[in-house]
Amino acid sequence: MVDRTVSGRRDGEERGWLRGSPPPPWVRVLPPALLVGVCSAEFASPRPLDIGFLLGAIPSLAVLSYGPFATGVFGFIVVLLLHVPPLELNRPGDTDLLTIIFVAVLSVFVSLVRSRRDAHLVTVRTVAEAAQLAVLPPLPKRVGPVRCAGLYRAAERETLVGGDFFDVRDGPYGVRALMGDVQGHGLSAVGTVVSLLGAFREAVLDQHDLEAVAGRLDRRLILDSEGTEHAELFATALLLEFSRGADAVRLVSCGHPYPLLLRGSEVVEIDLEPGAPLGLGFFDACPPKGRTVRLDLGDRLFLASDGVSESRDTSGAFYPLADRLSKFAEESPTALIDGVWDDLVRCCTIRDDVTMLVLTPVQDGDRG
Known part of the structure:
Protein backbone atom coordinates (compact mmCIF):
# COMPACT_ATOMS: atom_id res chain seq x y z
CA MET A 1 0.00 0.00 0.00
CA VAL A 2 1.11 3.56 -0.68
CA ASP A 3 0.44 5.37 2.58
CA ARG A 4 0.95 8.96 1.54
CA THR A 5 -2.52 10.08 2.36
CA VAL A 6 -1.53 12.14 5.38
CA SER A 7 1.40 14.05 4.07
CA GLY A 8 1.48 17.60 2.81
CA ARG A 9 4.30 16.59 0.56
CA ARG A 10 5.34 13.41 -1.15
CA ASP A 11 7.50 10.94 0.77
CA GLY A 12 11.12 11.82 0.21
CA GLU A 13 10.27 15.39 -0.72
CA GLU A 14 11.93 17.38 2.04
CA ARG A 15 11.64 21.04 2.87
CA GLY A 16 14.86 22.91 2.32
CA TRP A 17 16.72 23.75 5.52
CA LEU A 18 16.30 27.42 4.69
CA ARG A 19 12.50 26.79 4.73
CA GLY A 20 12.35 25.38 8.24
CA SER A 21 13.84 21.90 8.10
CA PRO A 22 16.65 20.97 10.49
CA PRO A 23 20.01 22.04 9.03
CA PRO A 24 22.02 19.38 7.20
CA PRO A 25 25.05 17.82 8.95
CA TRP A 26 27.55 19.96 7.07
CA VAL A 27 26.09 23.10 8.68
CA ARG A 28 26.83 21.70 12.15
CA VAL A 29 30.37 20.85 11.05
CA LEU A 30 31.15 24.38 9.86
CA PRO A 31 31.96 26.04 13.24
CA PRO A 32 34.42 23.38 14.51
CA ALA A 33 35.86 22.93 11.02
CA LEU A 34 36.53 26.64 10.68
CA LEU A 35 38.01 26.74 14.18
CA VAL A 36 40.38 23.88 13.45
CA GLY A 37 41.19 25.21 9.99
CA VAL A 38 42.24 28.68 11.20
CA CYS A 39 44.42 27.30 14.02
CA SER A 40 46.03 24.67 11.77
CA ALA A 41 46.81 27.24 9.12
CA GLU A 42 48.48 29.52 11.65
CA PHE A 43 50.58 26.71 13.13
CA ALA A 44 51.60 25.42 9.70
CA SER A 45 52.52 28.78 8.24
CA PRO A 46 56.18 29.94 8.65
CA ARG A 47 54.96 33.51 9.03
CA PRO A 48 51.81 35.01 10.63
CA LEU A 49 48.66 34.96 8.49
CA ASP A 50 46.07 37.69 8.54
CA ILE A 51 43.12 35.30 8.99
CA GLY A 52 42.16 35.93 12.61
CA PHE A 53 39.08 37.80 11.44
CA LEU A 54 37.57 34.45 10.34
CA LEU A 55 37.12 33.46 13.98
CA GLY A 56 34.46 36.13 14.29
CA ALA A 57 32.18 34.12 12.01
CA ILE A 58 32.19 31.01 14.22
CA PRO A 59 29.61 32.13 16.84
CA SER A 60 27.32 33.36 14.04
CA LEU A 61 27.57 30.02 12.24
CA ALA A 62 26.89 28.15 15.47
CA VAL A 63 23.53 29.93 15.78
CA LEU A 64 22.23 28.01 12.74
CA SER A 65 22.41 24.57 14.34
CA TYR A 66 23.49 24.81 18.00
CA GLY A 67 21.72 25.85 21.17
CA PRO A 68 22.67 28.86 23.31
CA PHE A 69 25.04 26.89 25.56
CA ALA A 70 27.05 25.40 22.68
CA THR A 71 27.07 28.77 20.92
CA GLY A 72 28.45 30.36 24.08
CA VAL A 73 31.15 27.67 24.28
CA PHE A 74 32.23 28.42 20.71
CA GLY A 75 32.36 32.13 21.53
CA PHE A 76 34.45 31.49 24.64
CA ILE A 77 36.90 29.30 22.69
CA VAL A 78 37.28 31.99 20.03
CA VAL A 79 38.05 34.69 22.61
CA LEU A 80 40.44 32.31 24.37
CA LEU A 81 42.33 31.57 21.15
CA LEU A 82 42.79 35.27 20.53
CA HIS A 83 44.91 35.38 23.69
CA VAL A 84 47.22 32.47 22.76
CA PRO A 85 50.52 34.19 21.86
CA PRO A 86 51.88 31.49 19.48
CA LEU A 87 48.85 31.89 17.23
CA GLU A 88 49.23 35.66 16.92
CA LEU A 89 45.57 35.99 16.01
CA ASN A 90 44.94 39.23 17.84
CA ARG A 91 47.65 41.47 16.45
CA PRO A 92 46.58 45.11 16.13
CA GLY A 93 44.91 45.70 12.81
CA ASP A 94 44.06 42.04 12.27
CA THR A 95 41.20 41.41 14.71
CA ASP A 96 39.05 43.64 16.87
CA LEU A 97 38.67 41.69 20.12
CA LEU A 98 35.79 43.77 21.41
CA THR A 99 33.85 43.26 18.18
CA ILE A 100 34.23 39.49 18.40
CA ILE A 101 33.13 39.49 22.05
CA PHE A 102 30.05 41.51 21.10
CA VAL A 103 29.24 39.14 18.20
CA ALA A 104 29.64 36.12 20.49
CA VAL A 105 27.27 37.54 23.14
CA LEU A 106 24.76 38.56 20.48
CA SER A 107 24.94 35.09 18.92
CA VAL A 108 24.09 33.45 22.26
CA PHE A 109 21.02 35.68 22.55
CA VAL A 110 19.92 34.93 18.97
CA SER A 111 20.41 31.20 19.57
CA LEU A 112 18.26 31.38 22.70
CA VAL A 113 15.46 33.12 20.79
CA ARG A 114 15.73 30.63 17.90
CA SER A 115 15.61 27.63 20.24
CA ARG A 116 12.48 28.87 21.99
CA ARG A 117 10.83 29.68 18.66
CA ASP A 118 11.66 26.22 17.31
CA ALA A 119 10.17 24.58 20.40
CA HIS A 120 6.99 26.62 19.94
CA LEU A 121 6.77 25.67 16.26
CA VAL A 122 7.17 21.99 17.09
CA THR A 123 4.25 22.23 19.51
CA VAL A 124 2.08 24.08 17.01
CA ARG A 125 2.89 21.64 14.21
CA THR A 126 2.20 18.64 16.43
CA VAL A 127 -1.24 19.98 17.35
CA ALA A 128 -1.99 20.93 13.73
CA GLU A 129 -0.97 17.51 12.42
CA ALA A 130 -3.08 15.75 15.05
CA ALA A 131 -6.10 17.88 14.06
CA GLN A 132 -5.58 17.31 10.35
CA LEU A 133 -5.06 13.57 10.79
CA ALA A 134 -8.37 13.46 12.66
CA VAL A 135 -10.00 15.01 9.58
CA LEU A 136 -8.30 12.73 7.06
CA PRO A 137 -6.91 9.59 8.73
CA PRO A 138 -4.49 7.29 6.90
Whole structure:
Protein backbone atom coordinates (compact mmCIF):
# COMPACT_ATOMS: atom_id res chain seq x y z
CA MET A 1 0.00 0.00 0.00
CA VAL A 2 1.11 3.56 -0.68
CA ASP A 3 0.44 5.37 2.58
CA ARG A 4 0.95 8.96 1.54
CA THR A 5 -2.52 10.08 2.36
CA VAL A 6 -1.53 12.14 5.38
CA SER A 7 1.40 14.05 4.07
CA GLY A 8 1.48 17.60 2.81
CA ARG A 9 4.30 16.59 0.56
CA ARG A 10 5.34 13.41 -1.15
CA ASP A 11 7.50 10.94 0.77
CA GLY A 12 11.12 11.82 0.21
CA GLU A 13 10.27 15.39 -0.72
CA GLU A 14 11.93 17.38 2.04
CA ARG A 15 11.64 21.04 2.87
CA GLY A 16 14.86 22.91 2.32
CA TRP A 17 16.72 23.75 5.52
CA LEU A 18 16.30 27.42 4.69
CA ARG A 19 12.50 26.79 4.73
CA GLY A 20 12.35 25.38 8.24
CA SER A 21 13.84 21.90 8.10
CA PRO A 22 16.65 20.97 10.49
CA PRO A 23 20.01 22.04 9.03
CA PRO A 24 22.02 19.38 7.20
CA PRO A 25 25.05 17.82 8.95
CA TRP A 26 27.55 19.96 7.07
CA VAL A 27 26.09 23.10 8.68
CA ARG A 28 26.83 21.70 12.15
CA VAL A 29 30.37 20.85 11.05
CA LEU A 30 31.15 24.38 9.86
CA PRO A 31 31.96 26.04 13.24
CA PRO A 32 34.42 23.38 14.51
CA ALA A 33 35.86 22.93 11.02
CA LEU A 34 36.53 26.64 10.68
CA LEU A 35 38.01 26.74 14.18
CA VAL A 36 40.38 23.88 13.45
CA GLY A 37 41.19 25.21 9.99
CA VAL A 38 42.24 28.68 11.20
CA CYS A 39 44.42 27.30 14.02
CA SER A 40 46.03 24.67 11.77
CA ALA A 41 46.81 27.24 9.12
CA GLU A 42 48.48 29.52 11.65
CA PHE A 43 50.58 26.71 13.13
CA ALA A 44 51.60 25.42 9.70
CA SER A 45 52.52 28.78 8.24
CA PRO A 46 56.18 29.94 8.65
CA ARG A 47 54.96 33.51 9.03
CA PRO A 48 51.81 35.01 10.63
CA LEU A 49 48.66 34.96 8.49
CA ASP A 50 46.07 37.69 8.54
CA ILE A 51 43.12 35.30 8.99
CA GLY A 52 42.16 35.93 12.61
CA PHE A 53 39.08 37.80 11.44
CA LEU A 54 37.57 34.45 10.34
CA LEU A 55 37.12 33.46 13.98
CA GLY A 56 34.46 36.13 14.29
CA ALA A 57 32.18 34.12 12.01
CA ILE A 58 32.19 31.01 14.22
CA PRO A 59 29.61 32.13 16.84
CA SER A 60 27.32 33.36 14.04
CA LEU A 61 27.57 30.02 12.24
CA ALA A 62 26.89 28.15 15.47
CA VAL A 63 23.53 29.93 15.78
CA LEU A 64 22.23 28.01 12.74
CA SER A 65 22.41 24.57 14.34
CA TYR A 66 23.49 24.81 18.00
CA GLY A 67 21.72 25.85 21.17
CA PRO A 68 22.67 28.86 23.31
CA PHE A 69 25.04 26.89 25.56
CA ALA A 70 27.05 25.40 22.68
CA THR A 71 27.07 28.77 20.92
CA GLY A 72 28.45 30.36 24.08
CA VAL A 73 31.15 27.67 24.28
CA PHE A 74 32.23 28.42 20.71
CA GLY A 75 32.36 32.13 21.53
CA PHE A 76 34.45 31.49 24.64
CA ILE A 77 36.90 29.30 22.69
CA VAL A 78 37.28 31.99 20.03
CA VAL A 79 38.05 34.69 22.61
CA LEU A 80 40.44 32.31 24.37
CA LEU A 81 42.33 31.57 21.15
CA LEU A 82 42.79 35.27 20.53
CA HIS A 83 44.91 35.38 23.69
CA VAL A 84 47.22 32.47 22.76
CA PRO A 85 50.52 34.19 21.86
CA PRO A 86 51.88 31.49 19.48
CA LEU A 87 48.85 31.89 17.23
CA GLU A 88 49.23 35.66 16.92
CA LEU A 89 45.57 35.99 16.01
CA ASN A 90 44.94 39.23 17.84
CA ARG A 91 47.65 41.47 16.45
CA PRO A 92 46.58 45.11 16.13
CA GLY A 93 44.91 45.70 12.81
CA ASP A 94 44.06 42.04 12.27
CA THR A 95 41.20 41.41 14.71
CA ASP A 96 39.05 43.64 16.87
CA LEU A 97 38.67 41.69 20.12
CA LEU A 98 35.79 43.77 21.41
CA THR A 99 33.85 43.26 18.18
CA ILE A 100 34.23 39.49 18.40
CA ILE A 101 33.13 39.49 22.05
CA PHE A 102 30.05 41.51 21.10
CA VAL A 103 29.24 39.14 18.20
CA ALA A 104 29.64 36.12 20.49
CA VAL A 105 27.27 37.54 23.14
CA LEU A 106 24.76 38.56 20.48
CA SER A 107 24.94 35.09 18.92
CA VAL A 108 24.09 33.45 22.26
CA PHE A 109 21.02 35.68 22.55
CA VAL A 110 19.92 34.93 18.97
CA SER A 111 20.41 31.20 19.57
CA LEU A 112 18.26 31.38 22.70
CA VAL A 113 15.46 33.12 20.79
CA ARG A 114 15.73 30.63 17.90
CA SER A 115 15.61 27.63 20.24
CA ARG A 116 12.48 28.87 21.99
CA ARG A 117 10.83 29.68 18.66
CA ASP A 118 11.66 26.22 17.31
CA ALA A 119 10.17 24.58 20.40
CA HIS A 120 6.99 26.62 19.94
CA LEU A 121 6.77 25.67 16.26
CA VAL A 122 7.17 21.99 17.09
CA THR A 123 4.25 22.23 19.51
CA VAL A 124 2.08 24.08 17.01
CA ARG A 125 2.89 21.64 14.21
CA THR A 126 2.20 18.64 16.43
CA VAL A 127 -1.24 19.98 17.35
CA ALA A 128 -1.99 20.93 13.73
CA GLU A 129 -0.97 17.51 12.42
CA ALA A 130 -3.08 15.75 15.05
CA ALA A 131 -6.10 17.88 14.06
CA GLN A 132 -5.58 17.31 10.35
CA LEU A 133 -5.06 13.57 10.79
CA ALA A 134 -8.37 13.46 12.66
CA VAL A 135 -10.00 15.01 9.58
CA LEU A 136 -8.30 12.73 7.06
CA PRO A 137 -6.91 9.59 8.73
CA PRO A 138 -4.49 7.29 6.90
CA LEU A 139 -6.08 5.17 4.21
CA PRO A 140 -6.59 1.57 5.40
CA LYS A 141 -4.84 -1.19 3.48
CA ARG A 142 -8.13 -2.96 3.07
CA VAL A 143 -11.78 -2.19 3.72
CA GLY A 144 -13.97 -5.28 3.46
CA PRO A 145 -13.32 -6.90 0.07
CA VAL A 146 -11.54 -3.83 -1.32
CA ARG A 147 -7.81 -3.18 -1.17
CA CYS A 148 -6.86 0.48 -1.05
CA ALA A 149 -3.82 2.50 -2.05
CA GLY A 150 -3.57 6.23 -2.41
CA LEU A 151 -1.62 9.44 -2.50
CA TYR A 152 -2.69 12.82 -1.18
CA ARG A 153 -0.67 15.97 -1.67
CA ALA A 154 -2.07 19.29 -0.51
CA ALA A 155 -1.22 22.26 -2.72
CA GLU A 156 -0.53 24.53 0.25
CA ARG A 157 2.86 23.94 1.83
CA GLU A 158 3.06 22.54 5.35
CA THR A 159 -0.56 21.38 5.36
CA LEU A 160 -1.80 17.79 5.41
CA VAL A 161 -5.35 18.52 4.27
CA GLY A 162 -6.51 20.78 1.47
CA GLY A 163 -9.61 21.02 -0.69
CA ASP A 164 -9.59 17.38 -1.82
CA PHE A 165 -11.14 14.70 0.35
CA PHE A 166 -11.77 10.96 0.25
CA ASP A 167 -12.89 8.10 2.42
CA VAL A 168 -13.54 4.37 2.14
CA ARG A 169 -16.05 2.85 4.57
CA ASP A 170 -17.74 -0.50 5.09
CA GLY A 171 -21.39 -0.44 6.05
CA PRO A 172 -24.61 -2.44 5.97
CA TYR A 173 -25.01 -1.78 2.23
CA GLY A 174 -21.47 -2.66 1.18
CA VAL A 175 -18.16 -0.85 0.90
CA ARG A 176 -18.60 2.74 -0.18
CA ALA A 177 -15.91 5.13 -1.31
CA LEU A 178 -15.92 8.86 -1.79
CA MET A 179 -13.59 11.24 -3.56
CA GLY A 180 -14.37 14.94 -3.79
CA ASP A 181 -13.00 18.39 -4.33
CA VAL A 182 -14.17 21.47 -2.46
CA GLN A 183 -14.06 24.89 -4.05
CA GLY A 184 -10.63 26.37 -3.31
CA HIS A 185 -7.82 24.66 -1.48
CA GLY A 186 -5.66 25.02 1.59
CA LEU A 187 -6.77 25.62 5.16
CA SER A 188 -9.79 27.70 4.09
CA ALA A 189 -11.40 24.56 2.62
CA VAL A 190 -10.77 22.27 5.60
CA GLY A 191 -14.00 23.21 7.41
CA THR A 192 -16.08 22.20 4.38
CA VAL A 193 -14.10 18.97 4.04
CA VAL A 194 -14.83 18.10 7.68
CA SER A 195 -18.54 18.73 7.17
CA LEU A 196 -18.78 16.59 4.02
CA LEU A 197 -16.79 13.69 5.46
CA GLY A 198 -18.98 13.66 8.55
CA ALA A 199 -22.13 13.60 6.41
CA PHE A 200 -20.72 10.77 4.27
CA ARG A 201 -19.77 8.62 7.25
CA GLU A 202 -23.29 8.92 8.64
CA ALA A 203 -24.95 8.30 5.28
CA VAL A 204 -22.93 5.13 4.75
CA LEU A 205 -24.74 3.64 7.74
CA ASP A 206 -28.34 4.66 7.07
CA GLN A 207 -28.82 5.45 3.37
CA HIS A 208 -29.79 2.41 1.30
CA ASP A 209 -29.34 4.16 -2.03
CA LEU A 210 -26.03 5.64 -3.28
CA GLU A 211 -27.85 8.56 -4.90
CA ALA A 212 -29.38 9.30 -1.51
CA VAL A 213 -25.87 9.49 -0.05
CA ALA A 214 -25.05 12.14 -2.65
CA GLY A 215 -28.25 13.94 -1.70
CA ARG A 216 -27.17 13.97 1.95
CA LEU A 217 -23.88 15.61 1.00
CA ASP A 218 -25.66 18.18 -1.14
CA ARG A 219 -28.02 19.09 1.70
CA ARG A 220 -25.08 19.40 4.10
CA LEU A 221 -23.39 21.98 1.89
CA ILE A 222 -26.60 23.94 1.34
CA LEU A 223 -27.24 24.10 5.08
CA ASP A 224 -23.66 25.22 5.69
CA SER A 225 -24.17 28.06 3.20
CA GLU A 226 -27.42 29.34 4.68
CA GLY A 227 -27.17 32.81 6.12
CA THR A 228 -24.02 33.62 4.16
CA GLU A 229 -24.60 36.03 1.30
CA HIS A 230 -22.89 34.98 -1.95
CA ALA A 231 -21.37 31.97 -0.23
CA GLU A 232 -20.74 30.21 -3.57
CA LEU A 233 -19.84 27.06 -1.66
CA PHE A 234 -19.79 23.94 -3.79
CA ALA A 235 -17.93 20.69 -4.27
CA THR A 236 -17.62 17.93 -6.82
CA ALA A 237 -17.81 14.32 -5.72
CA LEU A 238 -17.55 10.77 -7.00
CA LEU A 239 -19.21 8.00 -4.98
CA LEU A 240 -18.71 4.25 -5.37
CA GLU A 241 -20.47 1.26 -3.85
CA PHE A 242 -19.02 -2.24 -4.19
CA SER A 243 -21.21 -5.31 -4.08
CA ARG A 244 -20.68 -7.83 -1.31
CA GLY A 245 -19.00 -10.20 -3.74
CA ALA A 246 -16.84 -7.38 -5.14
CA ASP A 247 -17.94 -8.36 -8.65
CA ALA A 248 -19.72 -5.10 -9.40
CA VAL A 249 -19.48 -1.43 -8.51
CA ARG A 250 -22.09 1.29 -8.68
CA LEU A 251 -20.86 4.80 -9.42
CA VAL A 252 -22.45 8.21 -8.99
CA SER A 253 -20.78 11.42 -10.16
CA CYS A 254 -21.58 14.94 -9.03
CA GLY A 255 -19.44 16.91 -11.46
CA HIS A 256 -16.25 14.99 -10.63
CA PRO A 257 -13.72 13.61 -13.16
CA TYR A 258 -14.62 10.15 -14.39
CA PRO A 259 -12.96 7.08 -12.86
CA LEU A 260 -10.71 4.84 -14.93
CA LEU A 261 -11.03 1.06 -15.08
CA LEU A 262 -7.73 -0.82 -15.33
CA ARG A 263 -8.27 -4.20 -16.95
CA GLY A 264 -4.86 -5.74 -17.61
CA SER A 265 -2.93 -3.26 -19.73
CA GLU A 266 -6.15 -1.63 -20.92
CA VAL A 267 -7.35 1.68 -19.47
CA VAL A 268 -11.06 2.39 -19.91
CA GLU A 269 -12.78 5.63 -18.91
CA ILE A 270 -16.12 4.85 -17.27
CA ASP A 271 -18.66 7.24 -18.73
CA LEU A 272 -21.18 8.52 -16.22
CA GLU A 273 -24.07 10.91 -16.53
CA PRO A 274 -22.98 13.46 -13.96
CA GLY A 275 -25.30 15.45 -11.81
CA ALA A 276 -24.71 19.02 -10.71
CA PRO A 277 -21.91 19.74 -8.23
CA LEU A 278 -22.92 19.59 -4.59
CA GLY A 279 -24.15 22.68 -2.80
CA LEU A 280 -25.49 24.65 -5.78
CA GLY A 281 -29.15 23.84 -5.13
CA PHE A 282 -29.60 22.00 -8.44
CA PHE A 283 -29.63 18.48 -7.04
CA ASP A 284 -33.40 17.97 -7.41
CA ALA A 285 -33.47 19.53 -10.88
CA CYS A 286 -30.37 17.70 -12.12
CA PRO A 287 -29.88 14.60 -9.96
CA PRO A 288 -26.97 12.29 -10.72
CA LYS A 289 -27.73 8.99 -12.40
CA GLY A 290 -25.82 6.02 -11.14
CA ARG A 291 -24.27 3.33 -13.27
CA THR A 292 -23.40 -0.23 -12.30
CA VAL A 293 -20.27 -1.77 -13.83
CA ARG A 294 -19.43 -5.47 -13.72
CA LEU A 295 -15.91 -6.25 -12.52
CA ASP A 296 -13.70 -9.07 -13.71
CA LEU A 297 -11.08 -10.80 -11.62
CA GLY A 298 -8.05 -8.50 -11.35
CA ASP A 299 -9.85 -5.29 -12.33
CA ARG A 300 -8.83 -2.11 -10.56
CA LEU A 301 -10.37 1.35 -10.34
CA PHE A 302 -8.19 4.45 -10.55
CA LEU A 303 -9.65 7.67 -9.17
CA ALA A 304 -7.98 11.06 -9.40
CA SER A 305 -8.86 14.64 -8.58
CA ASP A 306 -8.75 17.41 -11.15
CA GLY A 307 -5.38 18.39 -9.69
CA VAL A 308 -4.05 15.52 -11.82
CA SER A 309 -6.06 15.81 -15.02
CA GLU A 310 -5.95 19.62 -15.13
CA SER A 311 -2.23 20.03 -14.49
CA ARG A 312 -0.55 21.65 -17.48
CA ASP A 313 2.87 21.30 -19.04
CA THR A 314 5.03 24.19 -20.23
CA SER A 315 3.07 24.42 -23.49
CA GLY A 316 -0.23 24.74 -21.62
CA ALA A 317 -1.49 21.25 -22.55
CA PHE A 318 -3.42 19.23 -19.98
CA TYR A 319 -1.83 16.13 -18.51
CA PRO A 320 -3.05 13.11 -20.59
CA LEU A 321 -3.90 10.91 -17.63
CA ALA A 322 -5.49 7.97 -19.47
CA ASP A 323 -2.65 7.74 -22.01
CA ARG A 324 0.09 7.98 -19.37
CA LEU A 325 -1.69 5.60 -17.03
CA SER A 326 -1.51 2.81 -19.62
CA LYS A 327 2.27 2.76 -19.13
CA PHE A 328 1.81 1.70 -15.49
CA ALA A 329 -1.48 -0.21 -15.71
CA GLU A 330 0.05 -3.62 -15.01
CA GLU A 331 2.21 -2.42 -12.11
CA SER A 332 1.35 -3.00 -8.47
CA PRO A 333 -0.80 -0.26 -6.88
CA THR A 334 2.30 1.16 -5.19
CA ALA A 335 4.34 1.28 -8.39
CA LEU A 336 1.36 2.57 -10.36
CA ILE A 337 0.83 5.57 -8.10
CA ASP A 338 4.58 6.19 -7.91
CA GLY A 339 4.81 6.12 -11.68
CA VAL A 340 1.92 8.51 -12.27
CA TRP A 341 3.14 10.93 -9.60
CA ASP A 342 6.73 10.97 -10.85
CA ASP A 343 5.52 11.44 -14.42
CA LEU A 344 3.17 14.24 -13.36
CA VAL A 345 5.76 16.27 -11.46
CA ARG A 346 8.30 15.74 -14.25
CA CYS A 347 6.21 17.20 -17.04
CA CYS A 348 3.68 19.52 -15.35
CA THR A 349 3.45 22.39 -12.91
CA ILE A 350 1.20 21.40 -10.01
CA ARG A 351 -0.86 24.21 -8.50
CA ASP A 352 -3.80 22.31 -7.00
CA ASP A 353 -4.34 19.53 -4.49
CA VAL A 354 -3.52 16.13 -5.95
CA THR A 355 -5.34 12.97 -4.91
CA MET A 356 -5.08 9.49 -6.39
CA LEU A 357 -6.77 6.28 -5.26
CA VAL A 358 -6.44 2.73 -6.54
CA LEU A 359 -9.25 0.47 -5.37
CA THR A 360 -8.80 -3.25 -6.01
CA PRO A 361 -11.85 -5.48 -5.41
CA VAL A 362 -10.88 -8.86 -3.99
CA GLN A 363 -13.25 -11.45 -5.40
CA ASP A 364 -13.74 -15.04 -4.32
CA GLY A 365 -11.19 -16.25 -6.87
CA ASP A 366 -8.54 -13.81 -5.69
CA ARG A 367 -8.16 -14.09 -1.92
CA GLY A 368 -4.37 -13.98 -1.83
